[in-house]
Amino acid sequence: MRCLIALVCSSLSLHAAAADVSDQVTAFLQQTMQEQRIPALQVAVIRHNKIVKLDAYGTANVENAVPATRDSIFSINSCTKAFTGVAIMQLVEAGKLGIDDPISRYLDDLPDAWRAITVKQVLTHVSGLPNIIDSKENPIGDGSDASAWATVKTLPLEFPAGERFKYNQTGYVIIGKIIDKLSGQPFARFIEERQFNVVGMPHTRFGDSSDVIPHSAGGYSYLRNDNGEWKPSDRLSAIYVAFPGYFRTAAGILSNAEDIARWLIALQSGKLLKNKSSLDVLWSTVVLNDGKTGGMNAMLNGSALGWPVTTRAEHPAAGPIGGMRSTFFVYPKDDMSVILLTNLQGANPENFADEVAAYYIPEMHASNGFGLPPHIKTLRAALLRRGFDRARLVFAELKIANASFTPSEEEINDWAYLLFTQKQPQQSIAVLTLNTELYPDSWNAFDSLGEILQKAGDKTKAIENYRRSLKLNPDNTNATAHLKEMGAA
Template identity: 50%
Template sequence: MKNSLYITLFLLATSFSQHLSGQSTSDSIDVFIKEKMIQLKIPGLQLAIVKKGKLEKLSYYGLANIEHNVAISSKSTFSINSMTKAFVGIAIMQLQEQGKLKVDDPISQYINDIPNEWRAITIRQLLSNISGLPNNINDKEQVLGDGTEENNWEMVKKLPMEFKPGERFSYNQTGYYILGRIITKLSSQHFTKFIEENQFKIADMSSTQFGDSNDIIPNSAGAYSTIVNTDGKWINDEKLHNAFATFPIFFRTATGIISTSEDLGKWLIALQNGKLLRNKNSVNEMFTSVKLNDGHIDGFNKLTNGYALGWPTVVRDEHPAAAPVGGMRSALFVYPKDELSIVILTNLQGSNPEWLIDEIAGYYFPDMKIKNGFGLSKNLKLLRQELIHSKFKNSFKIYSDIKRNNEDYNLSEDEINSWGYQLIEQNKKNEALQVFHFNTLLYPKSANVYDSYAETLELTGNRKEAIINYRKSLELNPANSNARQFLENKK
């Protein structure tokens, strides 16, 4: 049953792709998307690509509803979850352009009923999740209290600050609730209406609205999930479940917009064309990652490693991006230097499509392809280049020669390991084997590098050497369940 479902999804994706442009770039992207949908078990997906201010590609694949075999269409609507915060960022910048606020104003200038220790927190700190405010949701991401605004507000005000404002990054929903109140107060209309009139209507987003699972949403693509929240931790049980979410109206600055990839493409074009924000400096400020008190930038993970004004950011020298993500199921990347934007909406919580978008951008900019070394550190790229020339032989000697000429040259255990797994995904198993072996020479006291090397030895058919290295890993870390399980199965 399980296999037949994903065969069906693949066939649906194939049939929809026939309506697309015949260009090789477009066709290659379709092939990539179909493969990832099968690999990640994504029922339905929409894609929009904006290039140089125009909608370059609109595609849709798979099923909106598995139970009734309803196909995704161009009109299918998806919850974009926390991507909603990017709309809040624009709303705040619109109010700044109108002279009604400044993002460095303290929130006490606009909100009175707050604890004294909150008073100096700025709007910028709310937008960038560095405020230190207590969160108005619990570990299971449920709104505190009985779901009413008044009770939720009274509860969160009694909680202690998590840290000094600006001290660190911590994803926070309370800040966005306060931003909603500020927008409502200064615009003299509810924040949802302000965003509808000043973004949805201006960008002609006819399929976009605020809503949740309790609302009747035209053409809803629904929601599925392979993850469950157990004791505050998200666990992937690899089983497909229906997913439902409710967002009280007061909470909808944090999450609450339903949209399509086409509408989001229109929204991005309106932003780029000056229809949403008149001043380019406003866009630049909104996309600029906010620094902590100690001067460094932080974010969710190694990809979305910064946060600007409502917009997560990808901070890097090559092809930086503003990158809203939502619900572990939707994402869009704006590459300001490349005049390219990519939107992916899915109905699978846990698909995390942000990890696919750079690879799609690579069809337009080949240096962004993982197979060409994109995403590797400058130091690792140098080693990669030399290893390619040597056909991945004598890796430790090559590394030693590089380091001899550059005392500051270093590679971390994790980045080498990650590169090895990338090579496996590219079906370069022998090259991966050499990389993992090199990592054991560089970090001989790490259980993890021997475990990865052993996995790859087993993958390439060298079971005898795999057993030796699993034993070595287990000696270094007796708690390594992966090594223990392998060795027990081989008895």
Template identity: 45%
Template sequence: MLIGALPFAAASASQAPANEQARRLIRQIMQELRIPGLQITVVKDGQIVLSEAYGLANVENGVRASRDTRFPLNSATKAFTGVAIAQLAEQGRLDLDASASRYLDDLPAAWREVRVRQLLAHTSGLPDILDANGLLGGGSEAQAWTAVTARPLEAAPGQRFAYNQTNYVLLARIIAQQSGMSYERFLATGQFSSARMARTTFGDSYDLVPDVATMYSLAPRATDAADAPSRLSHWFYDIPPLLWAGGGILTTADDTAHWLVALTEGRLLGDAARARMWSAERLPDGRAGPWAGGWPVLRASPDLQVAGIGGARSAFVVYPERGVAVVVLTNLVGANPQQFIPRIADCYARDSSTPRHERVALARQQRAAIAGP
């Protein structure tokens, strides 16, 4: 079921055809994939040109999704952690090429040569603190940490890409150590506040956070017969504070778009720091790995494309050379918006008549004029 969209009133008239094309795509995709609720926000040249919500945030109670509904970013949170590390590096408070043991003196001996940039790009070779059943050992955060630090390296640092959550547990600790405040406090002061992210917080299915969308899946229960038909069911996710740096943010598409505008306009990072953050980590054979500094790199060149992807239900993709970013947050596991975001982004073609830097400067002037003195 689709519920009427909530239009973004400030959308430019020049974007009307692209916006209508994007709306048609979203409605079609929601029907095809059976997505209960969705938010979409599109940024073009530093301005939000489309911001809408569709469907139901909670199916069983008929609660409509709105632009204020919070959705989990899950692993797309890692992009925020990447920005936090890049900020500390830009401020001279850490070295991306330094070993993690320079900042954390209690690491196992085998872990001491892992570089900070290798943690960001999942090339550390560290064992994962999660297994198929959740935290290692099925116990507390402390027990899981004891279990993972007793395991050997799975590869020499820098030798191969292997996605895991231990990397971001360590990054959260490094951020706290070098900033003098908790991970979540550093993000709140250094990113959320600067980017006007008033609806952004941390949590999971166990936390009582207002206006959070209910998560669903179309997969049958584990106890169902193998040939059971798919049906919409609740999906519960557990992101304890230990794992917040890898997947704990709850937010809206609008808040995420404000953050992306602040990032690309240089209000969170300078150009050089941002460029390094978005540069893929190189593997030993010289090939670019699939991740940069907290961000998956979908395409390096031409037409750089970097992303945040989380929980098979939330994603944002940035196209810096096009001046476009698209955020899609859903409450269906398996929606995988990163797979259809490129179709939406293609609705917002380049304006070849005016250089991008001139379009961005004009957009900033227009926003300043609206804001007033």
């Protein structure tokens, strides 16, 4: 009886702890939604091949005040490429394709300059192919499928294949054509039959804003595309996105967090790919011609087969992102995944996926220094011991102890902004001040310090630093705008 009571108490304690973590994640996500003005968000967390959290928050349809539910459907945009990568590996396992094969082995109507480019180079965005969409993300040519394909083939390569990473949609049009040919059916049907139907994903389909989607979460944005540059505004707008048929290997899937969670569990348990080695290939970052790797940004610093990857010593991840609104991060070494879907373009949930994971693996909390570059981690540890007010002295001592200790201006700048978001304004100012001392010729260092000082309420010093930035770079429109805003232009 005593053993039974102990087991019951232990079970209750575990359930209480799990509920507490779930509540903490909810509180964090709701706060993030409020800060970023995200109308709706779905979350799913997988641990050890089980869904341990599944929730929805906010408003799926703003016009009609329709609440988000677990059944709400979101566009996952370029996260679709992850499904395309799996489709390619299914063809590899079937012996129909090799990822290092030239694309010309499978397609005839290619320019000579494209013929040696490999399937892998296309999937990992290192092909150098010209882009089939323009800076405003519209298809080139007259808008038709045939015109876009004909037009892109007349354009020169942007760089030799494998030389560098550059995100590109043309490659996925090519991959769609290859899947069509090798599977003997349209790629969308191949993915539906070999993935959606195998897993059991009743809410998942190919589509776009032109389709009538039950439980659709729609799409919204505070951004506007100004000649190819995304700029913020204060006005929430509904967005309309059309994905031509040929383009849907790149960005055509609509789904929800529960369906994607089921798909990730199936992917990692052998239901979609038979061999464990296939997953290793799927998530291995491409190596460039110079032996380095390339990716979208400092966090997603590698590129695999349809999957951006985060290569780092601790808790590496594969993390597709889509439309600046959706992501799912797989942490293979931790047997965990985090799915975050929103209906706000610009929410960029990849930036807080690690923080959700941290509620299950506490060492991953940003407040514990997780994700910082090695030199910044060293500087952080020293400043926590000695005090941020002694930043210049602490840096000098670290440099004496290790001559190779050289955190970059960008690394310091990024950390300072992170400190500010963590509600540590004085620490942020101290770090940015150090940056101006280490990089006195950088207009951006002074601009960043001015911006944080302004946000912290120190108008006088903000003006001083904006002016120093302008002296170094008279074309700094950010400083000019802020000085005008403060009546100091």
